[in-house]
Amino acid sequence: MIRFYNGKVLTMDSEIRPQDTEVWVDADKISFVGKPTAEQLSQTTFDRQIDLHGDVLMPGLKNAHTHSPMTFLRSFADDMPLQDWLTKQIFPMEAKLTEQRVYELTKLAILEYLTSGCTAAFDMYFFRDGYVKACVEAGFRSVMCGAVTGDESSLEKLEEDFAKYNSTGSPLISFMLGLHAEYTCSKELIGGVGQLAKKYKAPVAMHSSETEREVAECIGRYDMTPTQLFDSLGVYDFGGAAFHCVHLTDEDMQILKMRNVSAVHCPASNLKLASGIAEIVKMQKYGINIALGTDGPASNNALDMFREMYLMTALQKGVNKDAAACSPQSVLKAATVGGARAMQLSDCDVIAVGKQADLVVLDLNKPNMQPVNNIVSNIVYSADKTNVRLTMCAGKVLYEDGKFNVPWDTDEVYATANEIITEMKSE
Amino acid sequence: MIRFYNGKVLTMDSEIRPQDTEVWVDADKISFVGKPTAEQLSQTTFDRQIDLHGDVLMPGLKNAHTHSPMTFLRSFADDMPLQDWLTKQIFPMEAKLTEQRVYELTKLAILEYLTSGCTAAFDMYFFRDGYVKACVEAGFRSVMCGAVTGDESSLEKLEEDFAKYNSTGSPLISFMLGLHAEYTCSKELIGGVGQLAKKYKAPVAMHSSETEREVAECIGRYDMTPTQLFDSLGVYDFGGAAFHCVHLTDEDMQILKMRNVSAVHCPASNLKLASGIAEIVKMQKYGINIALGTDGPASNNALDMFREMYLMTALQKGVNKDAAACSPQSVLKAATVGGARAMQLSDCDVIAVGKQADLVVLDLNKPNMQPVNNIVSNIVYSADKTNVRLTMCAGKVLYEDGKFNVPWDTDEVYATANEIITEMKSE
Numbered sequence: 047m048i049r050f051y052n053g054k055v056l057t058m059d060s061e062i063r064p065q066d067t068e069v070w071v072d073a074d075k076i077s078f079v080g081k082p083t084a085e086q087l088s089q090t091t092f093d094r095q096i097d098l099h100g101d102v103l104m105p106g107l108k109n110a111h112t113h114s115p116m117t118f119l120r121s122f123a124d125d126m127p128l129q130d131w132l133t134k135q136i137f138p139m140e141a142k143l144t145e146q147r148v149y150e151l152t153k154l155a156i157l158e159y160l161t162s163g164c165t166a167a168f169d170m171y172f173f174r175d176g177y178v179k180a181c182v183e184a185g186f187r188s189v190m191c192g193a194v195t196g197d198e199s200s201l202e203k204l205e206e207d208f209a210k211y212n213s214t215g216s217p218l219i220s221f222m223l224g225l226h227a228e229y230t231c232s233k234e235l236i237g238g239v240g241q242l243a244k245k246y247k248a249p250v251a252m253h254s255s256e257t258e259r260e261v262a263e264c265i266g267r268y269d270m271t272p273t274q275l276f277d278s279l280g281v282y283d284f285g286g287a288a289f290h291c292v293h294l295t296d297e298d299m300q301i302l303k304m305r306n307v308s309a310v311h312c313p314a315s316n317l318k319l320a321s322g323i324a325e326i327v328k329m330q331k332y333g334i335n336i337a338l339g340t341d342g343p344a345s346n347n348a349l350d351m352f353r354e355m356y357l358m359t360a361l362q363k364g365v366n367k368d369a370a371a372c373s374p375q376s377v378l379k380a381a382t383v384g385g386a387r388a389m390q391l392s393d394c395d396v397i398a399v400g401k402q403a404d405l406v407v408l409d410l411n412k413p414n415m416q417p418v419n420n421i422v423s424n425i426v427y428s429a430d431k432t433n434v435r436l437t438m439c440a441g442k443v444l445y446e447d448g449k450f451n452v453p454w455d456t457d458e459v460y461a462t463a464n465e466i467i468t469e470m471k472s473e
Numbered sequence: 474m475i476r477f478y479n480g481k482v483l484t485m486d487s488e489i490r491p492q493d494t495e496v497w498v499d500a501d502k503i504s505f506v507g508k509p510t511a512e513q514l515s516q517t518t519f520d521r522q523i524d525l526h527g528d529v530l531m532p533g534l535k536n537a538h539t540h541s542p543m544t545f546l547r548s549f550a551d552d553m554p555l556q557d558w559l560t561k562q563i564f565p566m567e568a569k570l571t572e573q574r575v576y577e578l579t580k581l582a583i584l585e586y587l588t589s590g591c592t593a594a595f596d597m598y599f600f601r602d603g604y605v606k607a608c609v610e611a612g613f614r615s616v617m618c619g620a621v622t623g624d625e626s627s628l629e630k631l632e633e634d635f636a637k638y639n640s641t642g643s644p645l646i647s648f649m650l651g652l653h654a655e656y657t658c659s660k661e662l663i664g665g666v667g668q669l670a671k672k673y674k675a676p677v678a679m680h681s682s683e684t685e686r687e688v689a690e691c692i693g694r695y696d697m698t699p700t701q702l703f704d705s706l707g708v709y710d711f712g713g714a715a716f717h718c719v720h721l722t723d724e725d726m727q728i729l730k731m732r733n734v735s736a737v738h739c740p741a742s743n744l745k746l747a748s749g750i751a752e753i754v755k756m757q758k759y760g761i762n763i764a765l766g767t768d769g770p771a772s773n774n775a776l777d778m779f780r781e782m783y784l785m786t787a788l789q790k791g792v793n794k795d796a797a798a799c800s801p802q803s804v805l806k807a808a809t810v811g812g813a814r815a816m817q818l819s820d821c822d823v824i825a826v827g828k829q830a831d832l833v834v835l836d837l838n839k840p841n842m843q844p845v846n847n848i849v850s851n852i853v854y855s856a857d858k859t860n861v862r863l864t865m866c867a868g869k870v871l872y873e874d875g876k877f878n879v880p881w882d883t884d885e886v887y888a889t890a891n892e893i894i895t896e897m898k899s900e
Contacts, residue, residue, distance in 0.1 A: 117843070117844070118844060119846075120843075120846060120851070120854075120855060121846040121847040121850035121851050121854060121855070122846045122847075124801065124847070124850050124854065125796055125797040125798075125800060125801075126796050126797065127795075127796045127797075128796075131796070154840050154843055154844075155840075157840035158840035161839070161840060161841070161859060314783070314787060316791070317787035317788060317790055318786075318787050318790055318796065318854070319790070319796050320790045320791060320793070320794050320795055320796040320798070322791065322794075323791060343855075346854070346855075347850070347851075347854040347855045348841050348854065348855040348856075348857065349841070350841065350857060353780065353783065353857075356741070356780065357784075357787075359745075360741060360744035360745050360784075363552075363744055363745055363747045364743070364744035364745075364747060364748075364749065364750060366747070367747045367749075368554075368747055369552055369553050369554045369555075369558070369745065369746050369747040370552040370553065370554075371552075371747070374551065374552075411883075411884070411887060412588070413581050413582075413584035413585035413883075413886075413887075414585050414588070414775050414776070414777065416544070416547075416581055416886075416887040416890050416891065417544070417545060417547065417581075417887070417890040417891040417893075417894050418891065419546075419547060419548040419549045419894060420549075420551070423548035423551050423774070424547070424548050424774075427547075427548060427551065427745070427773070427774040427775065428548065428770075428773075428774045428775040429775075430775065430777060430780075430857055430858050430859075431857050431858065431859045432588060432857075432858045432859055432875075448859075448875075456838075456840075457838070459840075459843075460838060460840075460843040463844040464843065464845065466844075467844050467846060
């Protein structure tokens with residue numbers, strides 16, 4: 047049992063709790079939230095008691111769209127538009143990946159997630175055994191999704207992976223049906239994914255409406271936007287998650303709301319690839335669940351949820367010419383509760399008894415967080431990775447005071463990542 | 474003498490130097506840059522030898538527009554447009570400031586600058602003795618500028634301050650002529666500042682063209698943009714620095730270039746107050762010197778130059794729909810050399826013999842900086858404050874490995890800032 051005490055508890059399902067609120071963690075779950083009686087305290091044996099010293103305890107940040115193993119392509123091909131970047135730089139390098147390389151490169155991403163208070167990633171990639179191995183070794187939570195492309199032959203693999211990665215034996219790992227994007231799939235393939243959604247009554251994840259060109263070409267092919275196409279083929283019948291959603295029509299937004307599809311906002315990647323700025327304020331008005339993601343390290347290039355939070359609100363204020371747009375509360379909700387919902391992690395959203403202990407301690411005793419006029423504003427407008435004091439996944443402290451508690455030597459992880467990209471360049 | 478060795482030296486006036494390049498610091502200046510001979514090494518006595526372990530040594534970041542003492546208003550009044558925010562929230566609280574409060578609140582800002590690798594601030598504020606006291610105690614470099622407002626009576630004070638703060642006895646402190654903004658000055662006052670510029674052959678700093686409303690009202694009053702008005706009144710005769718420059722015409726840009734006026738870009742503050750996004754790409758084409766600033770903590774709310782660097786390039790890519798816009802090289806230049814130029818700190822711009830030793834060490838041995846495909850891209854697209862290993866001003870290490878080397882107790886600084894805002898709310 048681990049006891050967090052003497053801090054501010056941001057449960058994300060109610061007001062900020064006063065400083066005498068404690069949170070106790072038993073194995074992987076939150077077992078107590080509140081002010082304990084003297085009797086409760088005296089009758090409980092704690093393995094560890096963590097004095098928060100007035101710091102903030104809150105649910106871990108959820109990175110709801112990423113391609114973790116792409117760490118090797120960080121700063122490899124910057125300053126290019128999406129289509130060129132993908133076809134000329136990214137796809138050829140990705141063709142050289144192996145299971146072992148994905149395992150090694152995923153380690154680097156997990157280390158970075160932990161430094162930014164991120165406790166779960168929603169990951170679309172391949173060589174999944176290597177990826178899962180790294181997550182399980184670290185104790186890091188991941189929801190993978192399918193990324194079928196091409197023709198119908200890849201459906202079988204999707205169904206296999208759906209079964210396989212939802213029964214790995216690790217409670218940290220789950221898998222959602224998914225396709226890469228409209229522009230990399232045949233209509234038949236998309237329809238096939240829709241059939242699987244029906245068969246399993248399962249949500250589906252995919253890239254959608256990331257660029258103007260993607261939407262225009264889809265309309266050219268089918269006289270429908272990607273969102274309309276997916277909906278027409280049954281892909282959204284049991285909800286899902288649409289990554290990016292930069293270029294949506296009003297009708298698209300209505301579909302997302304009606305079908306319970308989360309919009310995963312990736313502001314840094316969308317800016318850097320010059321894809322545009324998603325209309326978050328409008329989506330909020332439609333009541334769409336919004337989550338926040340970094341996208342992969344090749345297009346961001348950091349895996350830093352604090353940067354995404356700032357961008358989410360600042361961009362909406364800027365483009366809507368409304369300084370009140372996109373409140374910090376709504377941003378923090380997207381980065382925690384909204385992400386958990388998009389990832390179908392209903393037990394990782396808030397701090398409450400019975401929920402998974404995926405938690406973060408944010409250090410307020412740093413100059414950027416003082417004075418404390420408003421904690422949520424401080425987190426969204428001022429916090430950065432230097433404020434991450436502790437990151438806990440499923441009840442286990444994986445990062446604390448700048449040190450990692452993972453079974454890897456960090457210098458070796460860095461060296462291996464450099465070796466891999468050097469080798470790949472010469473292959 | 475301090476020796477930096479075994480690192481990558483980003484001098485900012487040439488290519489990245491190979492790892493056997495060393496930088497030596499004698500008192501407040503850089504005394505050697507290059508590969509020393511065995512003889513040079515054996516004949517030199519070092520007070521300290523800093524093994525960079527492959528990390529990056531580069532010129533300190535220059536925060537070219539800020540209002541440091543406004544730390545007390547962080548998260549105090551968010552989500553409001555500029556004019557309301559200023560007149561209803563900021564000005565009434567500022568009226569309660571004192572010399573002593575400014576001294577205390579400046580300390581908090583300096584601590585934050587040091588954590589973000591910032592070695593100098595271009596500061597517009599009042600109660601300057603309190604401000605200077607904090608900077609000199611810390612050993613932090615500052616260029617202040619005048620902020621005259623109202624009528625001509627404030628000109629005398631500006632001239633006094635110009636003399637006084639350019640002869641404090643501390644080489645860390647200097648003062649530039651300046652006015653607050655067109656919208657807070659009479660035309661006669663602006664003309665008076667122009668006269669002082671002529672008298673002292675001195676550059677002038679001011680807020681300019683931050684909002685559409687400011688520009689429209691100025692045109693309504695004078696049939697000129699703020700830039701045209703300043704130019705017509707001689708304010709720009711000896712160059713200067715214009716803060717914000719969000720809404721410039723082509724003619725305005727020609728004036729800035731011709732008059733050698735630096736444009737100080739504050740992307741976070743401009744977004745958060747919904748003022749807009751400056752046309753940096755266009756300004757770069759005109760050859761205007763561009764610097765980068767955070768603006769004050771009431772409108773940003775962090776004082777984090779890494780966030781500004783990312784915003785500068787990402788926003789230009791986004792609004793210009795061009796992923797190649799605003800190269801990371803141009804961003805890093807704005808944050809270092811461009812800032813030094815805007816602040817008239819000609820000896821703090823690059824790493825070269827005889828320059829001031831205002832230096833930063835960036836830690837590459839963190840997950841967000843690996844692999845090292847491109848150092849400049851890594852810094853601009855991926856770095857954050859966790860990468861700041863050491864910050865040195867004028868040859869003195871002020872921050873290293875998360876510890877401050879300043880004559881203040883940081884907990885006291887935080888507590889005092891909270892006491893001040895609490896007192897002010899009740900006054």
